[in-house]
Amino acid sequence: MFGNIIGNVRNKEILKNIIYSNNISHSYIFSGIDGIGKFLFAKEFAKAILCLDEKKYPCNKCKSCISFENGNNTDIVIIDEQEDSIKNEIIKELTKKVLEKPVLCSKKVYIINNSENMTKEAQNSLLKTLEEPPEFVVIILVTSNENLLLNTIKSRCIKISFDNLSNSELKQYFDNNLMNFNNDIVDSFGGSIKKAIELNNKKEIFEKVEKIFSNLDNMNTLQIMAMKETIFSNKEDIYSILDYINTIFYRKILKDINNIKKYKRYIEIVEETKIRLNKNSNYDMTIDYALLAINACLERNG
Numbered sequence: 001m002f003g004n005i006i007g008n009v010r011n012k013e014i015l016k017n018i019i020y021s022n023n024i025s026h027s028y029i030f031s032g033i034d035g036i037g038k039f040l041f042a043k044e045f046a047k048a049i050l051c052l053d054e055k056k057y058p059c060n061k062c063k064s065c066i067s068f069e070n071g072n073n074t075d076i077v078i079i080d081e082q083e084d085s086i087k088n089e090i091i092k093e094l095t096k097k098v099l100e101k102p103v104l105c106s107k108k109v110y111i112i113n114n115s116e117n118m119t120k121e122a123q124n125s126l127l128k129t130l131e132e133p134p135e136f137v138v139i140i141l142v143t144s145n146e147n148l149l150l151n152t153i154k155s156r157c158i159k160i161s162f163d164n165l166s167n168s169e170l171k172q173y174f175d176n177n178l179m180n181f182n183n184d185i186v187d188s189f190g191g192s193i194k195k196a197i198e199l200n201n202k203k204e205i206f207e208k209v210e211k212i213f214s215n216l217d218n219m220n221t222l223q224i225m226a227m228k229e230t231i232f233s234n235k236e237d238i239y240s241i242l243d244y245i246n247t248i249f250y251r252k253i254l255k256d257i258n259n260i261k262k263y264k265r266y267i268e269i270v271e272e273t274k275i276r277l278n279k280n281s282n283y284d285m286t287i288d289y290a291l292l293a294i295n296a297c298l299e300r301n302g
Contacts, residue, residue: 002015005040007165008162014160019057020057024138025158026133026137027133027156027158028138029158030042031143031144031146035196035197036164036165036194038143039080042111046068046109046111046138047076049105050065050104050105053065063104064104075104075105075108076109077097078110078111079110079112080113081113081114083117084117085118086118086122087119087122088119090122091123091126092122097110098129098133098134098137106136107136109140110139111139112142113142116145116146116147116149117148123150123153130153130156164190164191165191170189179196198240202237205234208230208231213245213248213249216298224298242273245270246266250263265297269290272290276289
């Protein structure tokens with residue numbers, strides 16, 4: 001069980017114990033940052049719950065496991081919306097299905113991925129089911145931001161927190177999937193496989209970031225301001241770019257302890273930029289301000 005999923009060894013043992021002790025609760029919250037395998041854990045946990053072989057969960061051979069893999073097991077319902085929100089109508093439909101008894105197994109499992117995207121009305125609709133669930137129902141809420149879930153929902157679920165993946169676990173995933181990364185860039189993934197894949201798909205951007213900011217001390221004002229067109233035109237990747245810039249500065253601190261103050265100031269500028277962008281400040285003005293602040297810092301230390 002969970003042998004194909006990297007990381008979170010402690011949670012693997014917790015979930016195995018739940019299965020083998022048959023101490024399965026009605027509702028769970030799987031919480032952790034985006035891209036660390038929570039949804040995979042939820043599906044594997046559901047598959048084990050529904051397995052018909054009492055000696056091995058999941059056996060991958062019984063009718064339930066086979067139909068689960070084929071996507072036609074009627075005792076598992078997965079909501080994995082690609083929209084920005086999970087509407088009340090979707091959850092209302094789920095709450096109707098909750099009353100239907102299992103067809104093949106002794107349980108029915110409902111997984112709501114990105115459950116933080118449920119509207120307030122949708123969460124209130126789900127709450128009624130969580131308060132009085134049928135005895136055969138298991139609901140798993142997978143979330144990257146549990147703070148967006150109602151406290152009344154959280155209080156009725158068993159929370160299982162998932163850790164960010166370590167660099168060694170990320171590298172294991174890269175090796176297994178034949179992905180090549182410079183060791184220096186791994187720190188910028190924040191322990192998320194999803195983020196690693198996204199950055200890999202846009203490797204050229206981050207190679208530019210690496211080349212420019214590793215050589216920042218040798219640049220003049222015009223070159224610094226030209227960064228805006230070279231890097232910061234990729235608005236959709238701005239937070240990943242800023243995170244990677246700070247990864248470069250952290251590396252420089254480790255290698256150049258005599259200039260810690262300077263690099264700490266660079267890091268502060270980048271963090272201030274993220275805060276301004278989060279507050280919906282004008283994008284161009286915010287990036288210009290950051291570059292001018294970096295340039296001023298360079299001139300003071302030049």
